[in-house]
Each structure stands twice: as C-alpha cells, then as structure tokens.
Amino acid sequence: MNNASKILEELNDRSREVFRSVVESYLTTGEPVGSRTLTRTLSEKVSAATVRNVMQDLEFLGLLDSPHVSAGRIPTQMGLRMFVDGLLEIGDLDESDRQKIDATMSGTSQDVETALDRIGAALSGVTQGASLVLTPKREAAIKHIEFVSLNQNKALVVLVFSDGHVENRLFTPPPGQTPSSMREATNFLNSLIEGKTLAEARKLIQTEIVGRRQEIDQLARDLVDSGLAIWEGNSEETTRLIVRGRSNLLAGDDPDQELERIRTLFDDLERKRDIAEFLELAEDGDGVRIFIGSENKLFSLSGSSLVVSPYMNADRKIIGAVGVIGPTRLNYGRIVPIVDYTAQLLGRVVSDRS
Template identity: 50%
Template sequence: MAQLPSSDLNALDARAREIFREIVEAYLTTGEPVGSRTLSKLGGVGLSAASIRNTMADLAQLGLLDAPHAMAGRRPTQIGLRFFVDSLLQLGDVPEDEKREIDARIARAGSNPQDVMGAASELLSGLAGGAGLVVTPERDAPIRHAEIVSIGAGQALLVLVFEDNQIENRVLATPADLPPTALIEAANFLNARFKGKTLNDIRSEASAALSRDRAALDQAAAKLIESGLVEWSGEDPTAGRSLIVRGRANLLADPQALADLELARRLFDDLEKTRELIQVLDLAKAGEAVRVFIGSENPLFSLSGSSLIVAPYMNAERRVVGALGVIGPTRLNYARVIPVVDYTARAVGRVLESERKRGT
C-alpha cells in the first residue's frame, strides 16, 4: 500500500493540511482539478491565491497532488487520497432516515439469504452511488441429503440439500462413459459419511474419509467422489458462493468514466471476474472494520483507477461469513460511503441472527 514516509507527513503544518483537505473535498465533490484562485474564493483557508499556490507546489513535491496538464489545477494522487482517508477524513453517522431505509429494505427481503444479499447490494448501489457488491455466505447449516445426477456426457450435478431447506447445485466433470451405478454409489457414500455435517466439518474430514474407504469403492465412484469432495469441501475458496453486483450503470454516471471509456471498459471487465472479486472481498474477512482500497492498492482494479470500500458481515455466532461493499471512482464520497457500508454490514448480520433465532 503506497504511503508517505512519516517524516514527510510530520513536515506538513496545519496550514498545509487544511489546504490539502480543502483541495481533496472540492475534488471529491466536482471531479475537477482545483486551482489556487478557486480555493482562495472558497473562504475556508483565508489566504491569497499566491500563498495557496506556493503550498500546493510543496504538496505536489511530496506526491500528494498532481495536475492532469500544465495549465490545470491540482488534484489528489492515489497517495494523497490514502493520506486523506487515513489522517484527515472526518466520518459522520448514517442519517436516521437512511438507517430506517436500510433496515426496512433488508427486512422486506424475507428469510432467503440470496434475497437478503440481493437487497443489500441494490440499496448500497443506490445510497453510495457506485456498484454494490455482496458475497453470499458459505453454508453453515448441516447437510440433510446429497444426490448426484447425470446432466449429459462428461457432466454430473451434485445437489446439496441443507437442514435450513436451502439447496445448492454444483456441476462436476465426469468421464463420458461413467456408468449410472457409479453415481448411485458415490451419492450413497456422501450421505453415509457426511449427512448432518457442515461444510466446515467436511473440509477437515473429506480427504481422510476417502482414503479410508477407497478400497471398498468402485474405481469410477471413487474418482467421482474425489471430484465432488473438491467442490464440496471448499478447496476452491469461492466454491458454493456467489457474487451479487447491482448498480453497474452508476459507474457510467461519473464524468471521468465517460471521458475515459477505456477505463470504464476495464472496470466492467473486472466486475465479470467473479472468482477474483470474491477473493478480493474476502480480504475484509480478516477483521471487523471497513477496509478501503484505492486504485492500484487492489491489483484487480489497478488498471481501472477505482476505489473499493468493503466490510465483513457476521452470522449469529459472531463469525465472519461474508463481505459486502461498494466500488466506484476514486473520487467516491468516502465520508458518506464508509458509514453506509459499515451500517449495511451490521444490518445484514442482524437479519441473519434473527433468522437463526426464528428457526430454533
């Protein structure tokens, strides 16, 4: 993560910090570079245009500001935005009417987790002005039943039925000449060994169970089980989870996106990389706080110049099970979006907890 050396930060006096804060806030509002004359007219700094210009030059030398061309004003660099978010940003609370809207819309989604996550993604896109992203949680309900059915040459469908009545389908690659008896034997094995266990249980027990019983299994069934367990046990960290994206059109409302359609195209391409996006959002699961990725701090979006604000959400046992957030231009309104993302994550957690209590 790019950042200024602490010695350079200490060199910034109160006046330089205030001028820098004014520049960033003006840029985040308008999306346009800010000139010294414009800044002097705002009245908050109380300095002449010449004095402001000298300070802006010092800030540029530190790497906090740059200019798109020689005659333009200044705008914050990625390093500058990181410094602003970490050191100068003043976060407010989510307005009470927005809290009520978030709570109501998530509650109206009902008890289906997919519907709850879809509602969260949609309201984030509306309230934050970017695209809303939500990774659905990994199942933590026990398995009630497993079934494997052929869906054509070279493919079978693993159907998982959970104790909370949710169903997941996962496609498995199979030999083209796989006999029907192998499907039945594989399903019987899975139900005998793993019925009543959660995906976390299966993850830790799968390899040992298959090794122990491989000799008693038909060779074709054993290979099918091995393939199924890779999907079922979560060796792919994104298996069995989905990414919900709402509000892509909001990303084109930014004047900078329209001015540089290549950047917009790259961002839309990145949003199609479901597995990579899930892994990026999973970075938020390492802690309980909102995380902010600006520009190239996130390798997935390094070419599109975007910012991602993401927060984890928890289940009733206070275990982090997923993440949600907003992606948009680097000139997102961080002071507004960060609290909205944080509150929405907590609202989703409350719904998950209430559904658990209702089901017990």
C-alpha cells in the same frame, strides 16, 4: 508506518491545511483547485503566491498533481490514501440514509436472496454509486449424500442439506465401478459428513481417505475423490455477486472516457476467478476498508475506489461482503458509516432468515 504517514507527520500546519482543503474541495466538486480559491477558505490569511508555493511543495512530495498546465491541483492516489488514513473525519450515519436502507426490509416474507438484492439497490440509491453484495455460500449442514450410476461413463452425486435444499451434479466416475463400490463410497461418506457443512466435510473426507486406505476399496476411494472434485471445482457457484447502480458511475465530463472506464470496471467484475479476492480483501481487516485505484487488484484497471465491509452470521463468522464502488473522489466520510451500517443489517438479515 508507510511512506504517506511519514510525510503527513512532517508537514507543518499550513501545508497540512492546504492539503486538506485541496482534497476536500476535490472530493466535493471533482475539479482541480486553484490557489486563489484556497486563499478564501484557509484559516490563516496568506497570499495566493504563498499558497502556490505550498502546493508546489505538496506536488513535489507526490501528494498533489496538475492535470493541465497552469491549472489547479488535484490529489494523487498517494495523496488520497494519506488523507483517508490520517485526515478523514468519519461522520455519523445520517438518519435519512438509515431510514432509506431500513425501508427495504418492510416486507417480512422476503427470502434471503430477495432481501440482499433490495438492500443492494437501496445502498446504490443512497450513495449514488454502484453497490456490490457478495452473497454467502450455502452454510447448511449436510444430511445425506449418494452416488447414482447413470451409465458406464456418467454418474450423479446427490447432496441433501438439512434445510431441505438438494443439489445434483454429474461427473465421470473412475473406470470399472461396480454397484458395490458405489454403495461402499456412499456409506463411507454418510458415516462422516452428517451434520457438517460442505467446507467441513471436504476437509474431513480428505483426511480420512488418507488415513483409512485399508478400510475402503481403491475403486470406492477413487469414486469419492471424483465426486468430491465436482464440489471442489464448482463451489463458487453457490456464491453470487449482486451489482446495482451501474448508471450512477457515468457522471464525468467526458462520456466516452467514462464509458470506457465503466466497461473496464464491469469486465473486471465479470471475471469470476477474481470475485473470491473481493471477500479476501474484506477479511484482511476489521470493519470498513477503503481501496483507492490500483490498491485494489479487482478494480485496478478502471481506477475506481472501493469501500467494503464484511458481514457475519449469528456465529460471528464472515460469510459475505458489501461495498460501494465509484470514482476516486467518493465522499468517503459519508459512505463509510453507510457501508458499515449496511454490513450489520445484512448480517442480521442472513441470520434471521437462515
């Protein structure tokens, strides 16, 4: 049990209700909440002075904060986390939201990339946030691989997938390669990898090279290692992050501050080395996950929130992720079921069109 959960358990009914009211009001309006406003919404009739005392206690506990002197309170990041974990009520998916997302699939001839792009745009429109869709890596089985010598310092590795897709990559082969070592390396690979995905083939090849050193010439072995490194080093190129709805995030009272925050956010997104963490975050738990502010390393500097869910193929294997980002005052209760439904839809789309 984390510290926020312990604090929530120790709050009395009045403090809990005041805390819930402050957070719900803030998530709706984005404005600090004052004691006089709260006295009109609480189930128990109490004075504004009593409410102020309760709010001061909640501030002392680190759940509320005062953005300005003599102003109302807003929830802290810890307060939002406590609310999300212990008090958030998740509603059912609104039928109109479902229809808007489903409408993107009206065209039956869309390829996977087009379908994912349209679903991302619909998700952004429905939530009024920015949508993120991490597309799946190519999971088709390999049919054939071949090394082609172009000159002394340049070779081509050709990879043919069972779905007809072909990828070619240039690399620098080891010195002293010969036509026979090229053939030997090609035969060695094709005897192992047919019918396996690229990820499966990489693991198998690395194991086989270690165990069959006597059966494959050193030069051919170096050639396999060189060609394999090309796929290892560039494997992320087959993953694409689709972002829609950037303008939806510019909704604050201070345009200059908001622009800087959004600029920081998309600088984070464009650092490709961090994108893999986006999927890892989704894989760490079941269903929809919520990251608030600095809890999410990818968006830590911008102070944004991320609601994210993995999606799976027909074999129940996680192949991508979908999410919504926005300010910390997202309507979590509404957005969670939307993201959950979209993840299920994406899984069906990928499975049906692959």
